[in-house]
Amino acid sequence: MKIFVSFIIAALFLLNTAEAQKVFGTRNGQISFSSASDQDVKAVNNEVASRIADNGQITFSLLTKGFKFKLAEMQDHFNDQYVESTKFPRADFKGTLVNLGEVNFSKDGAYKTSVKGDLTLHGVTKNITANGTINIKDGKPSVSCQFILVMKDFNIDAAKVTDKVTVDVSCQYQ
Amino acid sequence: MMIFSKRLLAVLCLGLITQQGFSQQVDLFKMQDSTNAANAKPVNEPVINTFYSTRLVNSQTVEILSPGSMDLRVSHRFSPVNQGIYDMFGLDLASMRLGFDFGIVKDLMVGIGRTSTSKEYDWFVKYRLMHQKTGAGAPLSIDLLGAMAIKTLDFGPSFPATTSDKTYYTAQVLIASKLNNNTSIQVSPTYNRYNRIIGFTGGGLDMFSIGFLARQKISKRVSINAEYFWQVNRFDNTYDPLSIGVDINTGGHVFQLHFTNSTGMNEHTFIHETTSSWTGKNSGIRWGFNISRIFNIGGKKK
Numbered sequence: 001m002k003i004f005v006s007f008i009i010a011a012l013f014l015l016n017t018a019e020a021q022k023v024f025g026t027r028n029g030q031i032s033f034s035s036a037s038d039q040d041v042k043a044v045n046n047e048v049a050s051r052i053a054d055n056g057q058i059t060f061s062l063l064t065k066g067f068k069f070k071l072a073e074m075q076d077h078f079n080d081q082y083v084e085s086t087k088f089p090r091a092d093f094k095g096t097l098v099n100l101g102e103v104n105f106s107k108d109g110a111y112k113t114s115v116k117g118d119l120t121l122h123g124v125t126k127n128i129t130a131n132g133t134i135n136i137k138d139g140k141p142s143v144s145c146q147f148i149l150v151m152k153d154f155n156i157d158a159a160k161v162t163d164k165v166t167v168d169v170s171c172q173y174q
Numbered sequence: 175m176m177i178f179s180k181r182l183l184a185v186l187c188l189g190l191i192t193q194q195g196f197s198q199q200v201d202l203f204k205m206q207d208s209t210n211a212a213n214a215k216p217v218n219e220p221v222i223n224t225f226y227s228t229r230l231v232n233s234q235t236v237e238i239l240s241p242g243s244m245d246l247r248v249s250h251r252f253s254p255v256n257q258g259i260y261d262m263f264g265l266d267l268a269s270m271r272l273g274f275d276f277g278i279v280k281d282l283m284v285g286i287g288r289t290s291t292s293k294e295y296d297w298f299v300k301y302r303l304m305h306q307k308t309g310a311g312a313p314l315s316i317d318l319l320g321a322m323a324i325k326t327l328d329f330g331p332s333f334p335a336t337t338s339d340k341t342y343y344t345a346q347v348l349i350a351s352k353l354n355n356n357t358s359i360q361v362s363p364t365y366n367r368y369n370r371i372i373g374f375t376g377g378g379l380d381m382f383s384i385g386f387l388a389r390q391k392i393s394k395r396v397s398i399n400a401e402y403f404w405q406v407n408r409f410d411n412t413y414d415p416l417s418i419g420v421d422i423n424t425g426g427h428v429f430q431l432h433f434t435n436s437t438g439m440n441e442h443t444f445i446h447e448t449t450s451s452w453t454g455k456n457s458g459i460r461w462g463f464n465i466s467r468i469f470n471i472g473g474k475k476k
């Protein structure tokens with residue numbers, strides 16, 4: 001009987017493993033930003049670490065030094081004076097899909113969605129909401145979304161250059 | 175058998191609870207925190223903005239323009255402030271230098287300039303030998319500077335001087351350290367070569383000096399600077415140049431305002447040909463400014 005019980009416990013553990021939630025990740029997601037008021041303000045970061053799980057959680061992590069500008073001087077100013085990359089090297093986002101029920105991770109298709117969560121940038125954490133799309137293809141999700149980021153909200157003193165930027169997110173998960 | 179069934183039920187319940195526990199264990203937020211903590215190793219990368227610009231007042235700093243950038247530099251040194259209101263405290267008379275600097279490749283820049291005083295042309299090459307890093311390995315930035323200047327002022331038939339006589343060479347080692355986010359210092363051993371000494375006595379054809387530069391940031395965009403050159407050997411009646419100034423960095427433009435006792439803006443003139451002092455009977459403190467505007471002229475396409 002003891003063997004039988006052990007077998008049941010083992011089976012339950014196996015069952016647990018099989019039913020664990022699906023987590024998708026990438027280490028080279030893309031986040032770019034640009035300003036409508038100054039066309040030189042344009043940078044892209046291709047080394048964004050991101051994860052998404054079918055429980056609706058989504059996270060993004062990046063190093064602000066990873067943003068590449070066309071103008072090297074502007075990149076220096078961005079790191080040194082605006083986001084202060086030495087002091088605050090990282091930007092993080094922890095969010096949840098608002099309409100998880102409408103997204104089926106195991107069925108191919110494009111799902112309009114909205115994500116809400118905490119963005120930490122320049123040492124300031126702020127709750128933001130962004131609208132985007134989740135595409136499921138061959139069981140692998142990809143996300144794209146766009147939102148406006150107001151410099152003042154994150155204590156970034158860039159008024160001389162631009163007061164807000166449009167952020168584009170594009171990640172293909174494995 | 176009944177007992178076993180009860181046990182079985184208990185195990186099943188336990189299993190279900192465990193399963194519940196397992197389901198909750200997938201927490202991306204915690205995963206992110208732990209990944210971030212694991213990746214939070216100290217970064218070791220080149221320090222940026224040791225100084226706001228490639229010059230502090232007159233002297234070169236360790237800063238090198240990035241490739242494809244052009245720096246248009248307009249510099250003015252006025253007459254002594256103590257001339258009074260008649261000369262508008264020196265503003266009526268100015269010595270001016272117009273310069274164009276270019277970032278060629280990583281760690282290498284060149285520049286050309288023209289100064290109104292003595293109708294002087296100058297050019298230089300500056301190469302970064304070592305770039306200070308935020309972590310271990312390189313506590314200093316070290317640059318090498320080679321410069322040449324030619325005075326084209328015609329001294330008249332009574333004082334014949336060839337172009338070679340009016341040519342000057344400078345070799346300088348720039349050693350700087352960004353001590354923290356706000357404070358940077360630099361020491362610059364300097365050698366100036368004169369082909370012929372014109373207008374001065376004493377000294378020699380080979381002139382040596384050591385420069386001391388310091389910058390203290392007082393806000394993100396404003397710094398207070400000081401620059402002093404100690405002359406190892408000197409011409410008669412010349413003084414060591416001392417300048418105190420303010421940098422205002424607007425991003426793209428750097429405005430440098432300063433008080434100095436030197437009129438020259440090239441190495442041999444400001445270090446060895448400064449004839450006014452800060453105090454005493456030859457005192458002549460002047461106001462001066464540099465404006466630096468950086469343009470992106472080539473290299474990378476959009």
